[in-house]
Structure formats: structure tokens, C-alpha cells
Amino acid sequence: MTAEEFRRAGHDLIDWIAQYLEECEKYPVLSRVAPGEVRRSVEAPLPQHGEAWSAMWRDFDRHIMPGITHWQSPNFYAYFPANSSYPAILGELLSAGLGVNGMLWSCSPAMTELEMFVLDWLVDLLALPAHFKGAGVIQDTASSASLCALLAAREQALEWRGNAIGLASAGARLTLYTSDQAHSSIEKAAMIAGLGRENLRLVKSDDAGAIIPAHLAQLMNADRAAGCTPCFVSATMGTTSSLAMDPLRPIGEIAAAERVWLHVDGAMAGTALACPEFRDIADGLELADSFCVNPHKWMLTNFDLDAFYVREPQRLVRTLSILPEYLRAAQSDEVINYRDWHIPLGRRFRALKLWFVIRSYGVEGIRAHIRSHAHLASQFARWVQADSRFELAAPPRLNLVCFRLRAGDEASEALLRRLNESGAIHLTHTRLQGRYALRLCIGSPRTRESHVSAAWSLIQRIADVVLGR
Amino acid sequence: MTAEEFRRAGHDLIDWIAQYLEECEKYPVLSRVAPGEVRRSVEAPLPQHGEAWSAMWRDFDRHIMPGITHWQSPNFYAYFPANSSYPAILGELLSAGLGVNGMLWSCSPAMTELEMFVLDWLVDLLALPAHFKGAGVIQDTASSASLCALLAAREQALEWRGNAIGLASAGARLTLYTSDQAHSSIEKAAMIAGLGRENLRLVKSDDAGAIIPAHLAQLMNADRAAGCTPCFVSATMGTTSSLAMDPLRPIGEIAAAERVWLHVDGAMAGTALACPEFRDIADGLELADSFCVNPHKWMLTNFDLDAFYVREPQRLVRTLSILPEYLRAAQSDEVINYRDWHIPLGRRFRALKLWFVIRSYGVEGIRAHIRSHAHLASQFARWVQADSRFELAAPPRLNLVCFRLRAGDEASEALLRRLNESGAIHLTHTRLQGRYALRLCIGSPRTRESHVSAAWSLIQRIADVVLGR
Numbered sequence: 001m002t003a004e005e006f007r008r009a010g011h012d013l014i015d016w017i018a019q020y021l022e023e024c025e026k027y028p029v030l031s032r033v034a035p036g037e038v039r040r041s042v043e044a045p046l047p048q049h050g051e052a053w054s055a056m057w058r059d060f061d062r063h064i065m066p067g068i069t070h071w072q073s074p075n076f077y078a079y080f081p082a083n084s085s086y087p088a089i090l091g092e093l094l095s096a097g098l099g100v101n102g103m104l105w106s107c108s109p110a111m112t113e114l115e116m117f118v119l120d121w122l123v124d125l126l127a128l129p130a131h132f133k134g135a136g137v138i139q140d141t142a143s144s145a146s147l148c149a150l151l152a153a154r155e156q157a158l159e160w161r162g163n164a165i166g167l168a169s170a171g172a173r174l175t176l177y178t179s180d181q182a183h184s185s186i187e188k189a190a191m192i193a194g195l196g197r198e199n200l201r202l203v204k205s206d207d208a209g210a211i212i213p214a215h216l217a218q219l220m221n222a223d224r225a226a227g228c229t230p231c232f233v234s235a236t237m238g239t240t241s242s243l244a245m246d247p248l249r250p251i252g253e254i255a256a257a258e259r260v261w262l263h264v265d266g267a268m269a270g271t272a273l274a275c276p277e278f279r280d281i282a283d284g285l286e287l288a289d290s291f292c293v294n295p296h297k298w299m300l301t302n303f304d305l306d307a308f309y310v311r312e313p314q315r316l317v318r319t320l321s322i323l324p325e326y327l328r329a330a331q332s333d334e335v336i337n338y339r340d341w342h343i344p345l346g347r348r349f350r351a352l353k354l355w356f357v358i359r360s361y362g363v364e365g366i367r368a369h370i371r372s373h374a375h376l377a378s379q380f381a382r383w384v385q386a387d388s389r390f391e392l393a394a395p396p397r398l399n400l401v402c403f404r405l406r407a408g409d410e411a412s413e414a415l416l417r418r419l420n421e422s423g424a425i426h427l428t429h430t431r432l433q434g435r436y437a438l439r440l441c442i443g444s445p446r447t448r449e450s451h452v453s454a455a456w457s458l459i460q461r462i463a464d465v466v467l468g469r
Numbered sequence: 470m471t472a473e474e475f476r477r478a479g480h481d482l483i484d485w486i487a488q489y490l491e492e493c494e495k496y497p498v499l500s501r502v503a504p505g506e507v508r509r510s511v512e513a514p515l516p517q518h519g520e521a522w523s524a525m526w527r528d529f530d531r532h533i534m535p536g537i538t539h540w541q542s543p544n545f546y547a548y549f550p551a552n553s554s555y556p557a558i559l560g561e562l563l564s565a566g567l568g569v570n571g572m573l574w575s576c577s578p579a580m581t582e583l584e585m586f587v588l589d590w591l592v593d594l595l596a597l598p599a600h601f602k603g604a605g606v607i608q609d610t611a612s613s614a615s616l617c618a619l620l621a622a623r624e625q626a627l628e629w630r631g632n633a634i635g636l637a638s639a640g641a642r643l644t645l646y647t648s649d650q651a652h653s654s655i656e657k658a659a660m661i662a663g664l665g666r667e668n669l670r671l672v673k674s675d676d677a678g679a680i681i682p683a684h685l686a687q688l689m690n691a692d693r694a695a696g697c698t699p700c701f702v703s704a705t706m707g708t709t710s711s712l713a714m715d716p717l718r719p720i721g722e723i724a725a726a727e728r729v730w731l732h733v734d735g736a737m738a739g740t741a742l743a744c745p746e747f748r749d750i751a752d753g754l755e756l757a758d759s760f761c762v763n764p765h766k767w768m769l770t771n772f773d774l775d776a777f778y779v780r781e782p783q784r785l786v787r788t789l790s791i792l793p794e795y796l797r798a799a800q801s802d803e804v805i806n807y808r809d810w811h812i813p814l815g816r817r818f819r820a821l822k823l824w825f826v827i828r829s830y831g832v833e834g835i836r837a838h839i840r841s842h843a844h845l846a847s848q849f850a851r852w853v854q855a856d857s858r859f860e861l862a863a864p865p866r867l868n869l870v871c872f873r874l875r876a877g878d879e880a881s882e883a884l885l886r887r888l889n890e891s892g893a894i895h896l897t898h899t900r901l902q903g904r905y906a907l908r909l910c911i912g913s914p915r916t917r918e919s920h921v922s923a924a925w926s927l928i929q930r931i932a933d934v935v936l937g938r
Contacts, residue, residue: 001829003487006555010486013559014479017566018472031578035803038582042824046593049831053556056828060563060821067579072568079576082815084568086475087522090482092565094529097486099541099553099771107548109500110536113507124515140609141813151661166643166665167636174637184791185814191789192620192812194663196635241794296815302568303817320660322653325710325900334504343661343812344610345654346551346765348772352529355511359525360470362518431794 001053009053017089024073025446028423031069038067069426074446075455078428080240080268081399081443083295084302087360091353092302101346105335108349112336115351121358122307125366126273126293129286132309137341138350142267143185145292145308148342150176150189150232152310152319153261153289157231160318167194175199175223176232179211179246181239183265199228208395209244209432211235217254232261235288237281238269241430241439243397245269245281252287264288267306271298272374272398274366289315298399298443300369301357305350308342316341373399373442376452380440383456389463393437402430402437407467409436414466415459422462425455470522478522486558493542494915497892500538507536538895543915544924547897549709549737550868550912552764553771556829560822561771570815574804577818581805584820590827591776594835595742595762598755601778606810607819611736612654614761614777617811619645619658619701621779621788622730622758626700629787636663644668644692645701648680648715650708652734668697677864678713678901680704686723701730704757706750707738710899710908712866714738714750721756733757736775740767741843741867743835758784767868767912769838770826774819777811785810842868842911845921849909852925858932862906871899871906876936878905883935884928891931894924 001009041063071082102111119136122128139145154174155162161170174195178186180202190200201223204215220230233255235246248264255262264285270293272278285291292308295301310316321340339345361369381396384403393402405411416429416438427438442452470478510532540551571580588605591597608614623643624631630639643664647655649671659669670692673684689699702724704715717733724731733754739762741747754760761777764770779785790809808814830838850865853872862871873881885898885907896907911921 001555003491003555006559007483007487009555009559010483010562011480013562013566014476014483017479017562018476020566022472030575033578035574035578036582038579039586042583042586046590047828047831048833050834051828051831053559053829056556056825064579064583064821067577067582068567068569069575069577071570071576079570082568082570084565086470086472086478087525089562089565090475090478090522093479093482093486093558093562096553096558096561096771097482097489098537099551100537101540101548101551101772105504106499106538107540108536108538109502109504110507110533113505113536114511114533117508117511121515141815143814144812147661147812154663162663162665163660164665165667167663168639168642169665170637172637173635184793188789188791188812191632191791192616192661194623194631194636196631196633196638198634302565303570303815304813320657322657322660324653325898343613343616343657344773345612346610346772352533356525359516359520360522362516362520364517365519429794 005053021072024070025075027070027073029070029073029075029426030420030423031067032423033067038063072444074444074448074451075425076444077440077442077455078426080297080441082303083298083300083443083445085300085357085445087356088300088302088353091356095349095352098349100349102349103339103345103347104337111349111351112338114355115338116336118351118355118358119307125358125363126270127279127282128291128309131311132291135311135313136307136309137338139306139308139342140304142265142292142294142306143188144343145306146185146234146263146265147189147192148308148316148320149261149263149290150193152315153232154193154195155319156261156315157229163319173199173228174231175201175228177201177203177216177219177230178234179203179205179236179239181205181209181241181244182234182236183240186234205244209239209242211246211251213247213250213254216251220254220258230258230260232263234263234265237264237266238397242394242402242432243269243400244394247284248282248287249284252284256287261289262287264291266291266293268294268297269398271295272370274363275370278398295354295357298370299357299366300361300445301354305354313341369445373447376442376447376449377401380452380456387460389467393432393435399442401440402432404435404437405463405466411466412436412438415462418462418466419459422458424458474522490541493539494544496539496542498539498542498544498895499889499892500536501892502536507532541913543913543917543920544894545913546909546911546924547895549766549910551772552767552769552912552914554769554826554914556825557769557771557822560825564818564821567818569818571818572808572814572816573806580818580820581807583824584807585805587820587824587827588776594827594832595739596748596751597760597778600780601760604780604782605776605778606807608775608777608811609773611734611761611763611775612657613812614775615654615703615732615734616658616661617777617785617789618730618732618759619662621784622701623662623664624788625730625784626698632788642668642697643700644670644697646670646672646685646688646699647703648672648674648705648708650674650678650710650713651703651705652709655703674713678708678711680715680720682716682719682723685720689723689727699727699729701732703732703734706733706735707866711863711871711901712738712869713863716753717751717756718753721753725756730758731756733760735760735762737763737766738867740764741839743832744839747867764823764826767839768826768835769830769914770823774823782810838914842916845911845916845918846870849921849925856929858936862901862904868911870909871901872909873904873906874932874935880935881905881907884931887931887935888928891927893927
């Protein structure tokens, strides 16, 4: 592809993206292809010679597009949002064009320094504890950030002997704690870090899904009595199932007294801290040793960009640092080399897109984005409460409403299936205290009141069918 | 930013990228900013209100560009290449525009199915063992891929009890093996997985930097005799320092006899397998349990894209799988959910860029790219050999030449420092058998004979200065 062909194709693609994002509500939200259908349609022999962009584009349009589930649709209410925005897309494009790898400061000083700067901005934007300034790093996902936090906690508890001699020889049985509502990534991290899922204690949650601190203390005491060493607590600022908020202050006080690492996972809900009226959920966050939030969920910054903060980065660096000769650079002592702050060695220039997003929207623009979703969600919750066939399955929080049919799990399951088959909207489900619940999570910058009210009308109509009326 | 503003900014950015890539040799390759300089120049209060793209772009141009080290320059010979290409950039842009997250098949069936398809194409392109078909997954980096391989090996050796009860209770002391020339990511993986760096045995290498298989067998025997359980060998297809090639067949035979997982790291050199004349380095690869190669290094596909293959993916899935209610999807049994194949949960649509690259270049285009670099490297090696002040520090391989001044380490270090200060080219160094060596690694699609010969002339001129002639 020549530079001139790239210009033409690139202009066309920019125009296509703008049109796609403006019109993406016209597609069925959940892809309707059957398993194997896309694979069969793209199947072709390995090309011996180069093809023109037009051939690739035709195949993308014909064969890939039908297999896309439209996360950017204003009618996408599933899982959690995957925000993108025009300035974020430009940031990602610019990063791809520069093609730099920032494993070391010298590999592109601007990449390391802009990242530190923009993560400090985020501390201000979200009113995070001041000790997180100068202590942030971009990770791909909250799963990876939580794993890094757990590794540092593991090594702190073992005085860095785990890294040296291994857990089998280090002679301590470490235990870790999170809510029975917490994200599966904590269990996965416990497995990866070699601690074992049986040493992960699931702290009981209350009716709202929040950790019961007294139960956390009981579990730790019992573990200490049994000869175990508690090393890590992960509190959730907004669970995936229901946006339940763990009480950070009492959890933090227990963790501090027990000298246990407190990690706070604010993957989606952390973005709400941009608005002063939602900052009650961060009460006690200053007790956390680490915190992560995903601007790629709700802050208009396309995937991937998780912001991870550590109270004392040296503990993280000591956990993950390796220094072979071929990576020694002249400035090693004066500067940060982010390679020691996460699992991969290489890293791309992701700070650009967050810099563009914050500047393009400004604090007030980001607040307006969050507030509009919170407003729409509370309106939807009122509609649910006003229809006697439905009930809320958890207290509505921020941009998430969990609800169900009173007629029982099977009716609710049937409702969800038919909603998703309609193509008009896409929701997912969870279980809360053993019972099935539909989740409506609002996150697209294009979701307006008209979309949410149309979604509610559709839900009511399909409920009529499911309930046989 | 409105759709119309995005179109205008996007067109300008596409044009800028084309111009940047066509002209990037005009910049000093290694950024000349001092530590803290970029940070000071971008420092600004958090913006309350949105700014125009023109303001961001001006700041990018003024403050970020001087802090960029130009990995795409034809005069970049440091570390390893970070290939980008026009079709790859378009693929990354399209992925950002679609903004889909493919953790589950249903989250966008096309993303999972195109990924499987294009990784099967790569099996054909690189003539990889046929059992890697249908067994590939895109990871961010080889570091992450190697970690996943080690985790599966760990669990296989522990019969999946590590995940369940933790390494401290599982009661086996696991050992792992790699060359004393292998990449630092293996040591990092040993730490993360809880095995400990002291249980990582560094197998001696021969003069060319390749593992001595007899020493591997000795180490394993000694470990077994001491009550340890060997679980994992990582062989390197092209070390970072000198592109040394571990002999895969004897290593694989030892691993098979010992029932130890064999991982092969072909991060950069694996791309050379596109050319039949370089496939001798893959002799024995069919004995590997897993293999990784980074198209983001030498195959024109911008960072990040590591292709990771596992002989029996079920072993990987069993190692990394978690299944909370909110991720249960209707099709779970019929399809692959890539979330269980790596550490992060979320994932972006990276297969698009590799699909576009392979189709845009074709097999012959990719071969021509590799061959031109191998040709230039061997030419450079001949020039080094013809100048009596210099010597080769290792046998030249593919696109890498390691060389030094005969005058000793200090002279070679001074040579490197002055070369990098010149801004004309960027090289990095390593140590081979204790002695300092400069590395010239050719990987840019824009590097022509004229660039390499200019680099050699500069090296000779600066050698004159360093040697006081």
C-alpha cells in the first residue's frame, strides 16, 4: 500500500467510522450470526500476492460486519459500557501512526512523561487521594491491575522471598479476601499468583451486595488462628453484578490494623468520582494501597486503558523488576521505566487518547456524560417500580438497574432471551442472592431518553408475551 | 467533538501520519529531551471546559514530538523492530472505531472467528506444526504468552492443584529451565507464577549462545535427584542479545522424555519462518507444547500483536478459566471464549490488522521484507569484518549483527554513546560472554541499502574519533 493509497483509504475509513457511530443504532445490537458462520465466509487460501484495499474492505463489510455486536450502539445495555469517543479514536490512530514502544523512558520520553502527567490529572478529576500523584501507570485491564496489586501484596507479606525462592519454599500460607460479589478477576489472580482459589475467602455481603466488615475481620482472625497469613483484601467500588459499594473505611481500618494490602477495584464506577455528588462511594479510599479505574469503561476512552495507582510504587517495582543487560539505559536512575510496573515488557502510547479525551470534554463535559446516564437509570428504575409485574433486584446505582419479573426466574430468563433476539436492545443478566436478574447498564454517549423509554416500552411489550397477556 | 470535526481532524491526521512515515528519517532517531522536559512543557491545569482539536494538536506537535524516539525511522537499529505498516494502521483505526470487546464469542462473533482464521493462516505462512491450527490466540506480548505457557505447565505438573490449593500447600518444588541467554520475561514469569527465580535454572550456552542440551539434561537429573519436579523449558528461537538459536529437537526430546512442557519463544525470529530458506531454525518445533511469535516485531503489524499457540488449548483453558454468572452466555459449549486463553478479561479486535497485513502484502511481500533485511545485515557484517579495527561479537543471524571495537569495552561503549548522540542512527548494546557488544538490528520497511551504508560510514568515522585517529 503506497502512502497515497493509505491517504485515500484512511480518509474513507475516517468517514465510515463517523457514519457508523452516528448511525450504529440501525444495526441489530447483538450479532445474529450462528457459530462458524463468519469463519466460513472469510475462509480463503493464504494469498501469495498482495491485494488491494478495496478487496479487503468489501470482505470486511460483507463478512465481518454481520458478526459484530454493536457495543457503541445507544441501545447496548449489556455487561458494562465500552466507551469510545472521537478524540479517543484519534489518539489511538496517532499512537498507531507513531508506532513507538515505551518500555523504557528513553524509548520515547514523551510517552512516559505524558502518561505520568495525564494520570496525575485523573487524580484531580476523580479527587483521588493525593498520594496517588506520581504513582499511576496505564495497564490494559483491571484484571491485570488487580493481579499486579496481588503480586506486590504477596511479596510484601513474604518480604520478597516468594519472588526469590518460590511459594512452595517460602513457608507461609497466604490468604486473601474479597466479597462474594467481587469480580472473577480476583479469583483468576489468586490462581495465577500461585495462592490458590481455596485461600481466597469470600466475605459475606449484605442485602445490597456490600461486604460486611465484621465478617471480614472474623475471617482474618480465623485464618490467623489457623496459622495462615492474610496478605490482600480487594474491595469493590461498584460490583459488576449490581454496582454494590463495599464500605472502604471500615475495610481499610481492618486492613491497616492487620497490615494487609488493600486494593480497591473501581473499574467502572470509579469514573463517577468525576462528579462531587457521587464521591461518597470513595469515603476511606485514602486507606487503599492501590486503586484501579477503567476510563475505557465509562470515560469515553476506547479500550484498552486501565489507570492503576499504587501508594508506594517502589513496592510494585520491586515485585516486577528485572534488568537484563540489553535493557540497561543510561538514564536508569533518574527516570521511571514503566516496564517494571506491569506484566508485559512492551507498551504502546495510550496516554495520548486519555489526554485528548480530558482536553476535548473538559471536567464539565465528562460530568455531564456521567450525570445523564445516572439520570436515565433512575428514571428507568422508577418505571420498573411503577409496573407491578416487575421488581428491582437491587438498589439502582449510578448507571445500572437490576430488575426482574415477579413471576420468577424462568419468566425473567425468557424475557431476556426475547429482548436480545429482537435485535433492538442488548441486556445481560446476573444472579443476586440466588435469583435471576436482568441488568440494564447505560453507558453510551449516544443513549438519550428516547432510547431508554423505547427500551422500557419494548420490555413491557415482551413481558406481555412472556406472561401470556 | 462533532462528527464533522472528527472527519476534518481525522483526514488531517491520516495525512500527517503518511507524511511522518515517509519523512521520519529527518528526525533525530533517539529523542534528545532531558528527563522532566516533556512533563514541564505539557503541564497545565485540568481543563474545566472542552478545548478544540487545534489546541491539542499544537501541543502534540510542540511538546510531544521532541520527546519521541522514532522507532519507525529507517535509521532505527535498536532493541528489535516495532514494525508498522499502512494496512496495520488502518486495522488499528477500524478496531478503535468499532469499539467492540471480544471477551466472549457472543460479544462479537466476528472477532473470535477472524482471530482463529487469521492465526491459522499464520500457521501456513510460517509453516508451523499442523497441530497449532485452531489453537492460536492473540496476546499483547511474548512476555504475557510465556507467562501463560508457564502457568499451564505449572498446573499440568501439579495436576491443577496449584490453582486450587496454592503452591505453598501443593507440596512440590517445581523447577524450570531456560538458556542463560534467554529473555528476562522468563525470569519475570517465574516470579509472577510463584515458582521463584532460584528455581529457574539457566542452562549453559555454547559460543554461539545456544543451549547445550546435555547441560539441560544434567540439570534436570540433578533436580530430580534433589526431589524437585521439572515442569517447564523455554527454548529461544532467536535470543534478544544475539539471535542465538536453541536446538529445538534435542531440547524437545529431553522435554518429552521428562514429560516437561516445552515452550518456544520466537518473538522476533519466528517471522523469518515465512521464508523457506530460514526454516532450519524450526527443526524440532513439532515437539513444542507452545510457541509464540510477535508479528508486531518484524511482520509489519503494529504493536501489540503476539500470536500464541498451544498444542492442547484445553490445558490453557483449564488453567485460566473462571465462569461467573454475569459472563455466562447461551452458546458457551459450542464456541471458543478467548477470555479463558489469557490474563486480561477484555480484549480488542486485533485480528483485523493482521488480516489486512497478510492480504495487503501477500506471502511474497512478507518474504521480500524479511529477505531484504537479512541481505542488508549480511552486507553490514561483511563491512565489519573487512575493517580490522572491528570484530563480530557473534555469528550474524537474519537481521542482527553484533559487533565491537577490538580496542575493548570502553572504546565500544564510547562508540555507541557518540552514535546515539549524533541523532543519525540509534543502536543499543548487550554483553556476550561478558564482553560489550553493539547490536545493529534491521527491521524497518523503509531501511534501504543507502541507510545501512550511511550507518556504516558514520560508525567508521566515529570510530576514528574514539580511537584517536
